[in-house]
Every structure is written in structure tokens, then in C-alpha cells.
Amino acid sequence: MAAPVSDRTIIRHIGQHELAQRWCISPRTLERWRWIGEGPAFLKIGARVAYRLEDVEAYEAEQRRTPATQRDEVE
Numbered sequence: 001m002a003a004p005v006s007d008r009t010i011i012r013h014i015g016q017h018e019l020a021q022r023w024c025i026s027p028r029t030l031e032r033w034r035w036i037g038e039g040p041a042f043l044k045i046g047a048r049v050a051y052r053l054e055d056v057e058a059y060e061a062e063q064r065r066t067p068a069t070q071r072d073e074v075e
Helices: 016-023 027-036 053-062 068-074
Strands: 013-015 043-045 048-052
Touching: 013 016, 013 053, 016 027, 016 048, 048 053
Parallel strands: none
Antiparallel strands: 013 048, 043 048
16 A cells, blocks of 8 residues: 555656756766766666756765865864
């Protein structure tokens, strides 16, 4: 039996073209990254590729860097 709608977690997905627009890169870059094992985790459903928004946001957080001038101040 399926859980009531209020108990379900809604997972937002975005497509390759949406992600390419979000990051201002070519969709081909995302295709190449998938081929070489780079970039965020993705789902392959038939011929369609989708990215869970939480995976995209986690990947973005992993890519965050601190400028060298700020790193020197912290140390």
C-alpha cells in the first residue's frame, strides 16, 4: 500500500539542459562529465538523464573554495 501523499518526500529533478543553464555551461560538457565519471550523480531513465536537485546542490557545496587571501588569514 502506498504511503499517504503527506508522508511522501518530494524529490525535485532537473534535466541536463536545465543544469547546463544553471551553471552556464554546454549540455555537451555534462555529457562528457558523465562519460568520464565527473560531475554530480545522475539518473538514467530510458534515454532521459535527470539530476536530483539535492545531488546538484551537494556537488555545488563540494566545489566551494575559499580564496587564498582568506585562507592565509584563517591559518
